Amino acid sequence: MFSKSCEYGLRAVIFIAQQSLLDTKVSLTTISEAIDSPQAFTAKILQQLTRNNIVSSIKGPHGGFYIEMEAMKTLNLSAVVKVLDGDDIYTGCGLGLKQCNEDKPCPLHFKFVDIREKLKYMLENTTLIMLANDMELDVFHLKT
Amino acid sequence: MFSKSCEYGLRAVIFIAQQSLLDTKVSLTTISEAIDSPQAFTAKILQQLTRNNIVSSIKGPHGGFYIEMEAMKTLNLSAVVKVLDGDDIYTGCGLGLKQCNEDKPCPLHFKFVDIREKLKYMLENTTLIMLANDMELDVFHLKT
DNA sequence: ATTATAAAGGACAATAATATCTTTTATTAA
DNA sequence: TTAATAAAAGATATTATTGTCCTTTATAAT
Numbered sequence: 142m143f144s145k146s147c148e149y150g151l152r153a154v155i156f157i158a159q160q161s162l163l164d165t166k167v168s169l170t171t172i173s174e175a176i177d178s179p180q181a182f183t184a185k186i187l188q189q190l191t192r193n194n195i196v197s198s199i200k201g202p203h204g205g206f207y208i209e210m211e212a213m214k215t216l217n218l219s220a221v222v223k224v225l226d227g228d229d230i231y232t233g234c235g236l237g238l239k240q241c242n243e244d245k246p247c248p249l250h251f252k253f254v255d256i257r258e259k260l261k262y263m264l265e266n267t268t269l270i271m272l273a274n275d276m277e278l279d280v281f282h283l284k285t
Numbered sequence: 286m287f288s289k290s291c292e293y294g295l296r297a298v299i300f301i302a303q304q305s306l307l308d309t310k311v312s313l314t315t316i317s318e319a320i321d322s323p324q325a326f327t328a329k330i331l332q333q334l335t336r337n338n339i340v341s342s343i344k345g346p347h348g349g350f351y352i353e354m355e356a357m358k359t360l361n362l363s364a365v366v367k368v369l370d371g372d373d374i375y376t377g378c379g380l381g382l383k384q385c386n387e388d389k390p391c392p393l394h395f396k397f398v399d400i401r402e403k404l405k406y407m408l409e410n411t412t413l414i415m416l417a418n419d420m421e422l423d424v425f426h427l428k429t
Numbered sequence: 430a431t432t433a434t435a436a437a438g439g440a441c442a443a444t445a446a447t448a449t450c451t452t453t454t455a456t457t458a459a
Numbered sequence: 460t461t462a463a464t465a466a467a468a469g470a471t472a473t474t475a476t477t478g479t480c481c482t483t484t485a486t487a488a489t
Contacts, residue, residue, distance in 0.1 A: 235286055
């Protein structure tokens with residue numbers, strides 16, 4: 142479904158969002174331990190996410206990563222996925238055809254339509270703050 | 286969604302199925318031209334599919350690839366995907382966690398459940414003969 | 430000012446996926 | 460039985476993804 146980068150990225154974002162709800166900035170080390178991901182690789186992913194204004198960061202002592210409250214309310218999973226995997230998951234053809242649409246469909250086109258729509262709807266309607274709140278319930282986990 | 290191998294494989298299978306409906310065996314060259322895929326790479330994929338009894342093949346002059354009528358009625362897209370991409374698409378966690386289930390779910394687990402179910406249903410309930418028949422309508426294409 | 434901390438950035442390494450090339454085996458027809 | 464055809468198999472090459480390491484920049488505290 143998603144690339145490794147995107148999987149780590151989503152897990153990192155959810156963890157950071159949860160912590161930001163408590164006004165806590167988190168370091169790279171803390172993040173990669175919390176989501177059980179390779180640290181240096183996670184750093185690269187976080188760089189992409191900060192460049193694209195998904196997460197914010199501050200250097201130096203007491204620095205770390207966090208997400209603005211305003212951003213948490215606005216941003217959804219779709220925004221994160223788009224930064225890390227592009228929007229192929231929405232627009233791409235299931236059989237890998239460059240041109241595949243209602244007028245010139247692949248044999249699976251219409252069979253994929255509502256699955257893709259459902260996925261799109263879910264990703265676009267799940268905001269980061271919703272996930273951060275869910276995490277407070279202590280029933281969801283982000284590692285192993 | 287699927288790997289390149291799986292995309293090529295699905296397109297090849299659909300093309301072979303369509304031709305088998307007309308009792309025509311097709312050569313590797315014909316297939317890779319029909320679905321616009323790299324020939325040698327497609328050969329490797331077809332080897333996997335023959336080893337796993339999705340397609341049949343005969344060597345030598347007038348040889349080629351085909352699918353038994355019985356197999357076309359029995360086999361579905363899920364069988365093809367399983368051979369080429371494994372069953373990660375059904376069982377795998379959206380966030381890449383090794384353990385993710387109802388009891389110990391990732392934050393997206395329940396949001397993914399019905400999308401995954403829909404996909405699974407579609408792949409399991411689309412037989413090769415259905416696709417072969419669809420192709421006769423001349424509205425679906427397999428390249429570009 | 431100096432030191433410690435932590436992210437950013439650049440260069441490099443390992444692995445997996447994609448793709449090609451060559452040889453071998455099976456089958457058919459002349 | 461020889462030549463031609465076509466898939467199977469093995470070896471190798473290329474590219475993308477995943478992953479690590481080292482240096483630089485920014486910030487805070489002493």
